[in-house]
Amino acid sequence: MPKPTDSITRRQALVAGGAALGGLALGTSTVLGQNDDESRRYRVTIANNTPGQPFTPPAVAAHTADIEVFAVGEPANEPTRQLAENGDLGPLSDLATSADEVRGVAVGDAPLVPQADPAGTGNPWYTMLHLTADEEATFLTFASMLIATNDGIVGLDTVPLPSHVNESRTYYANGYDVGTEQNTELFADMVPPAKTLIIGGEPEGTAESDEDIAEDDVIRPHPGIQGVGNLPPEVYDWDEPAALVQVERLG
Template sequence: MSRKQLSTTRRAFLGAAGVAAVGSLALGGSAVAQQDGSNGARNYRVTVANRTDYQPFTPPAVVAHRPDVEVFAVGEAASEAVKQVAENGNLGPLSEFAESSNAVRGVAVGEGPLVPRTDPGDTGHPYFAELHVSADASARYLSFVSMLVATNDGFAGLDTVPLPEAVNGSLTYFAAGYDAGTEQNTEQFADLVPPAQSLTGEHREGVDGTGSSDPSLAEDGVVTPHPGITGVGDVPEAFDWDGPVALVQVERIA
């Protein structure tokens, strides 16, 4: 399976992601944001792989940033950017965050969803993607988020992990599954984003799903480790996972 190598400008990313939601980016489209015109930019190759048996991801988003910014943190309320990714696969607020924060020095987003290696929905989508991001030396950390599609508000994430310092240096991380704490876990396909059915092969006749937040399901919680799929709805318990949901390898390249 071929690797995806993506490269474009920061402005192109902000223009594309600013209007993108799960209906478009989750099923295609690509974007990379880089620190425009920076001298001595450092280049990184970030490979993200889906380790679950049944949970597809929306296109993975990685952020290279300074230490004074936090994309998410366990025990704290999710930002609007993380809420929109976790509930709806919507990258618009994340792009706005990247644009407004000087501490964010580079962003890269995958061109399509990542499915489990077994591709249970027979979609033809890959289980891993390779992203390229550039940032100046002040960006010493990386964060990663991607929606766990067959959940209400679950996401795969890395919170502020070090970028490799040396050229040809490599660091490998295992990303856990998190609950954004913003929507009740009904585990009903009717409350999940529409691609949850097509990407998993679990079609529900007459059930469309939704790509927007439902105020009646809102909860005033904080980011926590995700409890997994417990079988309270019509999402099969087989969609549960054990251990980290994603592998993220970060390489500094010449």
């Protein structure tokens, strides 16, 4: 399993994790947090529960109750849109860098594929991330792109962190459609790894948003793969929950 590196800046952590999507490289996780004697340490285990949906390197943040990365029923902000459409962690890194409410961040260095690894990528189906934060951080947010979708994510928004040493909490994360792009289900409209991570072959697609298929809606539960484009539902669809997330407070 990946091991954490020394603490670095929030921007470096998020950009390093996002770079792994293109290279499909395995490596150590990147982590940011407080490093004094008053800090609290957490281990976050994230597992891909789907049979045919790869995730971008997952990002987790420990934060106060005063910030929200995404909210069901509300329009997506720009960081969430860029993650959902393009697997781009850059805007999210800007948010984490500028927001004092975010107290700790960790990002994986490899995509998470289904446990069976149908394309034989060698990528993991689960990962363990470590982060530290001060006592003001009482909530956790997790977000990752559902790669073989137009604008889908899997995530948890503002769930409680364990408050006691050795306490563990288990959460189940569902998939969401962020409502910013039509679900054409065409490889040409998705990020290039959407094809290669599940069925192999040459990459196909784009890492840029296409205004021709933009929509103006709100974040809602993802309808799943309907089979209207290049994605056979029997290969790419999933049952909820899409991910399991276990959060432990370490001593």
